[in-house]
Amino acid sequence: MPKRVVCREAGHDCDFSVQSEDEAELIEFVQQHAETMHNLQLSESDVRGLAVSV
Numbered sequence: 032m033p034k035r036v037v038c039r040e041a042g043h044d045c046d047f048s049v050q051s052e053d054e055a056e057l058i059e060f061v062q063q064h065a066e067t068m069h070n071l072q073l074s075e076s077d078v079r080g081l082a083v084s085v
Contacts (some may be wrong), residue, residue: 034082036061041081043069050085057082 033052038045047064051057058078065071073081 033085035085036078036081036083038064040083045069054079054082 033050034054034057035048035050036057038047045068047068049057049060049064051060058075061078061081062073062075065073
């Protein structure tokens with residue numbers, strides 16, 4: 032089942048979103064975005080907590 036993370040839904044004024052069937056890919060994209068754009072370090076668990084099924 033695909034999952035999605037939307038930055039704005041995580042409380043940021045940011046239009047980034049990503050959706051993927053591959054959880055590892057989703058986690059990698061979200062971690063890279065969080066570090067590059069928001070100077071945040073997110074664990075895999077953090078990202079899983081933000082992901083919603085679509």
